[in-house]
Amino acid sequence: MSIEVRNLVKSFGAYRAVNDISLKVESGELVALLGPSGCGKTTLLRIIAGLENADSGQILLNGEDVTALPVREKKVGFVFQHYALFRRMTVFENVAFGLRVLKGRDKPSRKQISERVNHLLKMVQMDWAGGRMPSQLSGGQRQRVALARALATEPRVLLLDEPFSALDAKVRLELRRWLRKLHDEIHITSVFVTHDQEEALELADRIVVVNKGAIEQQGTPEEVYDKPANAFVYNFLGNVNVFHRRTQDGSAAVGFVRPHDVGLSKVRTKPSDVEGLIVDARIRGRQVAVEVSVAGQERAIEAEIARDAFKALGVAPGDRVFVDLEAITVYAEDYSI
C-alpha cells in the first residue's frame, strides 16, 4: 500500500510547520523522516494519520484520496513516542481494542479476537504478558505491545512517531533491530519519525531529511550519507568537521569532512596537507579519535583512524602531524548551523 503526500501545508499561527511537502512512499517500504526537533516531521506524520488537519494538500493511500477521511476510516496503524497504552486495560485488552470496536459484519467472534491477539502477542514476544497491566511493563515491552495493538486491525500502513526515543540506549538498539526484522517479515508500508541519524541509517530503506518544514534530501541511507545534497544534510548526518572559509571571489563558503575521511601522517605527503598539533587521542571502539589543532582553525579537527593505523603512526598528544583534508566537500555558505 503506497503513501503519497502532495503539496502539504500546515501552519500553527504564523509558524509554518509543514511547508509544501510532497513525498511518495512505495508499497512495502520502510521510510525514515529524519530531522531536528521542531522541523515538522511529527506534524507531517500526524497529518498522514489524520490526527491533524492540513491547511492544504492531499494524502493518497494506494492512489485513493483519503485527505478528508476521519482518522477512524483511514485505517492506519499509529505508534506513539510515549506508547499511549490504555492504562486501565490489560495488555490483552489493549491489543484487542481495535477488534472489539468493530461493528456489524466486521466484528470478529470472541474466539477470533482471542486467536488474533495471542498471535500478535507471540509475534512481538509478549505472549507471557497478556494479563499484565501496562504499568507493570518496561518501556521496551510497552512499545512492543503498542506495536502489536497497532497491527491488530491490519492497518494499511504503519506510522511510528519517534518510537524508540523514550527508551534507554541498549533497549533502543535491540528494539530497532527487532523492528527491522519484523518489517522484513510482514512488509507493511511504514514511515517512522526520528531525530537520531544513526537510527535512520540503520533501520530505513529510504531516508527523507526534513528541515524547517521542507524536504532537504531523500534517498537510500548510502546516498544521503555519502552524497549529501547540501550543507544541512552533511552536517546533520553523522559527525563532521566544519571549516569556514572565504573563497577567492570573497564569498563565504563552508567545508565539511567526516572524521573517518581525515588522514594523518608524520611527514607531508601532499602539498595540500595541513600541519597541526595532536591535542588528544581517545579510544572509540575499534577506532581512535584524534584531535588535531591547526593554526587558523578555532576548533580542533577530529580524525578517526583504526587503532592499528594509529599504533603504526607512532604519535602521541603533543606531537606534530600532517592532516590530509582532501575529502573535503565545500558548499556556498547560505545557512547558519
Next chain:
Amino acid sequence: MSQPAPALDPAWVKGVLIALTVLFFAVFIFLPLFLVFAEALKKGWDYYVSAWTDRVAFQAIQLTLLTTAIVVPLNSVFGLAAAWLITKYNFRGKTFLISLLDLPFAVSPVIAGLIFVLVLGSNTPVGAWLGTLGIKVIFAPPGIVLATLFVTFPFVVRELIPLMQSQGREEEEAALTLGARGWQVFLRVTLPNIKWGLLYGMVLCNARAIGEFGAVSVVSGHIRGETNTIPLHVEILYSEYNFTASFAVASILVFMALVTLVLKAWLEHQFEKSEKGDLP
C-alpha cells in the same frame, strides 16, 4: 549503635505541632460534634426521632434529597463537558473560561442567590413571563435547585481538569486510530481513566449541595413545609429557640458529613492506587 540525628527540626517542634493540631481538632471539631448530639438528645430519644419525622422536617429532608438528586448528576455532566472542552481542545478565550469556572467559589453564596432573584424574581420581565406560564422559580423548589447548581458547579470540573490535563490526549488519539467512534473512545478510554476523580468530585459536590445555606436561603422564601431545605429548617428551629429539635435535625447533616468523609477517604485511596496503575 547510635543513629545519626536526621537533618530535621528538633523533637519539641514536632511535639508542639501535634499538640496544636489536637487542640484545634478538639475545640473546633470534636467538641461541637459532641455538643450537637448532646443537645439533640437532651429531651430523650423519642423527642429526637420526632424532630426527624415531623411533617415539616420530613419535607425539608425530601427537598434536600430532591435537590441533590438533580444537582449532582447535572453538574457531573456539565463538569465533564467543560473539562473535556478545556483539556482536549484549543480555542480563543480558554483562560477566560477557566477563570469563569471559579466564579461560584469567588462570589459570596448570598450574592449568587440574589442574582437569581434579580433575574428570575416575579417582578422581573423573565420572572413575570415564566409566571404567565405558571412556572414559579423564586421562592419555590426550582430556584433552590438553580442556586445549588450554581454554587456547586466548580467541584466536578475542578477535579477533572488537572486529571485530564495530566493524562493528555494520546490514549484517545490511539483509540481513534484503532477505529473507535467518539462515544466508544469516551466510554472505553476516557471515562475509565477519570472515573475515580469524577466520583471524588461528585462526593464533594453532593456534600456542598446538601449543606448549602446562603444562596438557597435567599431564593427559598422560607415557606414552612414547602421551600425549606435541611440547613434552612435547622436555622428556623434555632431562631425559634427550639434548640433540641434544631440540633436533632442538624445531626442529620452531621451523619451525612461523616458518610461523605468516609467515602472521600475511600475514593482518595482508590484514586491513588489507580494512578499507580495497580487497579483496572
